[in-house]
Amino acid sequence: MTILITGANRGIGKGLADEWREAGEHVIGTARSEPGMEVLDVADPASVTALGERLENQPISTLVCNAGILLDRHEQLEGGYPPELWAEHFQVNVTGVFLTIQALLPNLRLALAGVGTPKIAIISSKLGSQASAGGGRYIYRASKAAALNLGRNLAVDLREQGIAVGIYHPGWVATDMGGSDAEVSVEQSVDGLRRQIDSLTLAETGCFKAWDGKDMAF
Secondary structure, three states: OEEEEOOOOOHHHHHHHHHHHHOOOEEEEEEOOOOOOEEOOOOOHHHHHHHHHHOOOOOOOEEEEOOOOOOOOOOOOOOOOOHHHHHHHHHHHHHHHHHHHHHHHHHHHHOHHHHOOOEEEEEOOHHHOHHHOOOOOHHHHHHHHHHHHHHHHHHHHHHOOOOEEEEEEOOOEOOOOOOOOOOEOHHHHHHHHHHHHHOOOHHHOOEEEEOOOOEOOO
């Protein structure tokens, strides 16, 4: 089984890569610039295309779209949230997810004969849920809502091809993005996410779950 993880150089992505490797799986980690990893800048369409070309004919059983950014935590409603910040978030958190999936669909299809059900895991957030509207962080919330919607619709279109799609909330995790006051450790989140992704089937494709298996409201 070959698992590809975007943004695998730190935090949740690195933790997932380490756990799966310890379990004996072949993991391809990607990052914008990190020794020993596949080069991938999800915000650069040319970089995504180049990755697909380098991995041509390589079956991928699980694709984890983990790379993401949160840059608007300190923006103010009055005068903040510039257009450039919107564009940057959506390029990474939404367009980058779609382009990566699009580029690696041939690899996922190649895995059908070997693993039965290839999987796509999209790391979103409960902040993208309509049920968790708490104000603030408008750009991040909107981008994660879009990623959630993207995953739900991909699940519909890819079901007939035998590819399952799961969308996941990793928890408020103590990473560089989550901060030191976060409620969930990296180890807890990673262990839970890995279990959810490993158990994903076509029967629950399109699910939105938390790291601990709890069903999340859309």
